[in-house]
Amino acid sequence: MYRIVSKKRLNPTVTQMEIYAPLVAAKAKPGQFIILRVDENGERIPLTVAGTDAENGTVKIIFQIVGKTTKILDSKNEGEYIQDFAGPLGVATHTEGIRKVCIVGGGVGCAIAMPVAQEFHRLGAEVTSIIGFRNKDLLILEDEFRACSDRLTIMTDNGSYARHGNVTLPLKEYLEAGEKFDMIITIGPLIMMKFVVTVAKPFDVPVTVSMNPIMIDGTGMCGGCRLTLDQDGKKVTKFACVDGPDFNGYEVDFDEAISRGRMYAEYERHAYDKACNLLKGVN
Secondary structure (H helix, E strand, C coil), rough: CCCEEEEEEEEECCCEEEEHHHHHHHCCCCCCCCEECCCCCHHHHEEEEEEECCCCCCCEEEECCCCCHHHHCCCCCCCCCEEHHHHHHHHCCCHHHHCCCEEEEHHHHHHHHHHCCCCCHHCCEEEEEEEEECCCCCCCCCHHHHHHCCEEEEEEEECCCECCCCHHHHHHHHHCCCCCCCEEEEECHHHHHHHHHHHHHHHCCCCCEEEECCCCCCCCCCCEEEEEEEEEEEEEEHHHHHCEEECCCCCCCCCHHHHHHHHHHHHHHHHHHHHHHHHHHHH
C-alpha cells in the first residue's frame, strides 16, 4: 500500500498528489511513468512521473479526472492509501547533447512536459517553453514553467489569458524567425502533437513526441499500447510502455493512434458515470 502524502487541486479537473514510494522515487527520471491501481479491484492506469523527492521518498503525479479510475483516485485524501504503484517504467527522455530545446505542452500534457523542461534547465540547456490550454481556468504549472524556462509563451484557445491561439502559432513564429532548436519535444493531445510535427517538418528540426496510448500491464506483453511507425518506408510496430513513451514524431502514424484512442470512449463514459453514482452514495 502507498500513502498519499499530499493532495492539491490544480484546476477544476486536474489534481496533483505526492505518493510515498521510496523505491520509485530513488530511480525515476523525467519521461518515465508508473502504473497504479487505486484498490485491489481497480484497473491499471499509467501516469507519468511529474517529479520526485528521493530524500523524502515521494513521487508526484498529476492526473485529469476523465474516467472511472481517475474519479475514484481523486476521491482519496491525504493520509489514505492506494493499492499499487509500480515503476519507474518506460525509457527516460533523451537529453544528451541537446543544448537548445523547445518544449511544447498542451493541457494536462504540461504535467509531463514540466519535469522534462526542469531537467534540461538543470543540465544547463536553453529552454523555450510553449504551453497551451483551452481557457484560463484550465491553466496549470505556470510558475513552475517560468522558473525553468528561458522563454515562456502561454496560449489559450479562447484568448482568456495570455496569447490567443494554439501552441503551433508561436512555434511557427520561432522557426520562421530562424531559431535553430536541437530538439522540439511535444507532449499533449494526439492531434496537437500531430500538428506540431507538421509545423516543424519544413524546417527539418527533430521532434520527439510522448505517446500515452491504452496500457494494461506496462511490460510489453499485452500489446495494448502498440504503435505503428514508418521507418524508412517500412511499417514497424513498437510498444509505448517499453520502447517509449518518447518516439520520433516524424515516424508515428497519428491517424491510427487517434483512432485506437477512441475505441473505448463510450465504455469509459458509462464507467465514469457509474463511479460518480457510487461515490455519491459513499459521501
